[in-house]
Amino acid sequence: MTDETRTTTLELTGEIDISTVESVRVTLQEAVAARPHRIVVNMAGVSFIDSTGLGALIAGFQRARDNHISFLLAEPSAQVRQILVLSGLLEVVPITP
Numbered sequence: 001m002t003d004e005t006r007t008t009t010l011e012l013t014g015e016i017d018i019s020t021v022e023s024v025r026v027t028l029q030e031a032v033a034a035r036p037h038r039i040v041v042n043m044a045g046v047s048f049i050d051s052t053g054l055g056a057l058i059a060g061f062q063r064a065r066d067n068h069i070s071f072l073l074a075e076p077s078a079q080v081r082q083i084l085v086l087s088g089l090l091e092v093v094p095i096t097p
Helices: 021-033 051-066 078-087
Strands: 002-004 007-016 038-049 070-074
Touching (some): 038 078, 051 078
């Protein structure tokens, strides 16, 4: 977790699935609790995400929105981006260019 001008960047790596999702949930909750202006979830290192991971991202986005914190996804691989598109998540959660 890094903090530059009130932006918190989270670096997620590996597979986000039922066996790892709890640590992602906790990380997102802690990021929101720190009350930055913006949270960027860097997904460059994520090789796979399942429905539990998508749920964690949605919950993180909703918590951030409820606290008036901007929430963005960044740099998903082509495979992960396809999952995000097919799930409809990118219709709700913005992604950095």
